[in-house]
Amino acid sequence: MASLSWKHHTLIQALISRGPLKEKEFHSIFTGVTGRNPGDAKKIFDKYLLEINKELSYVHFELRACRDQYDGHVCYGVVNTVSDDQSKLGTKYSVPQIAFFKGIIEAIAHDEAAQGCISGFDALNIRLENQVPSEASSSQQQVPPAFRNFSMSQKDKTLDELVKDNWLCRTRDGNNIGLGIRSLLDLRSWFRSNDVPSCEVCNEAGVKADLCPNEGCTVRIHKYCLKNLSSQRDDRVCSGCGKPWPLGRVAKEEAVEAALNDDDEEETDTQATSLRSKKRKIRRHRDSAENVSSQASLASSSGITRRRVTRSAAHLS
Structure with a gap:
């Protein structure tokens, strides 16, 4: 990898040492080492990835990007492109x-x-x-x-x-x-190679996807791909069965999911508020107990002093 600079090496090392990274994290590292924002300098970003993959190909590795099918976020990682007995030893x-x-x-x-x-x-x-x-x-x-x-x-x-x-x-x-x-x-x-059905839109494996609602149709589309389609139009004809695919329901499902997330956050906030309230009560009880203890100690000490003064006066008389 003599043709790669320390900047290329840093990007590779970040993915190897930390494991797959979300797009935001990887872009942040890229900006840190190059001073460029991938969003504003996409050609430079792509050039870096091509240069890295050219060198990694000699050792059967690849810097690859894909979407997390559960949350739709893009992730980057370094993967082994061959599966043999030698690689299994590692x-x-x-x-x-x-x-x-x-x-x-x-x-x-x-x-x-x-x-x-x-x-x-x-x-x-x-x-x-x-x-x-x-x-x-x-x-x-x-x-x-x-x-x-x-x-x-x-x-x-x-x-x-x-x-x-x-x-x-x-x-x-x-x-x-x-x-x-x-x-x-x-x-x-x-x-x-194992015939896992692909998403109709992005052609990646549709492991976590929505199925065409029309009976007998096997077409599937990732939820985030459906979201992109729904932003363009309200309905779309399924390429498998030729019947309408109701994309309008995607927005409703997202609204429900967002509401659930809000409920979870509110529940967490409520729990945190309750915990803080309990802590304040405990501190008040502790302070009150310490105050009572101090007053009792002071009263006891004053009583002892008064008794000593009385006894001393009696001796003097």
Whole structure:
């Protein structure tokens, strides 16, 4: 990478050390090292990315951008473009853990409802035996012991690790498991080779998407792609079935989601206010108790002084 400057290296290092970054974070780093705003200097920004990818291609890596299908935000990350035995040696995950992860990915990606997630219960009940080649799975003796002995507690611990490393994610309620941004960045070719249906608008895998409401139609579109369409017109004809796709409902769904977010924020504010009120009450009770204690101590001390003065006067008389 001799042709790359320290600025290029800083951008690469930021993505490798911190993991995938949201567009706002990556743009902020770019501005910090180049003094240019990517929004105002898009050609310069794109040139940097092309120069980086030209050098990374020699070691089968790529700086890639994609949208998080759960919130619509653009993210950047460095991914490995090949999957071979040598690259697998670099992973920290064991063979059973990788098989467990693969089973979860398949369950989420091939969900016909395109919900983009499965329940935590279903995730923990993924059978590792299904990840063994078909000729081997026919015989229980050929299933690796490590697969058979992979306990529920080991699965639960692996889930936490995969979420922490951004390979998986948990939904807001914490009950469901979805794909992390690293999976969305890294598994693009896997989605295509495994016939995961694509979004009609952006042609990326429609893992988390809305389905055409017309019966029998298999077209799916990401919610953020629908949002862009709805901003252009109220209705659109589905390319699959030729019937209208009611885009007007997208705005209503977003309004409901925004209201829910506001409710969550209000609830959080209410909880914070309640906590502050409780703390003030505790301080008042503590101060009051200390005040009573001080007064009692002072009264006790005054009583002792008066008794001593009385006794001294008696002796003098």
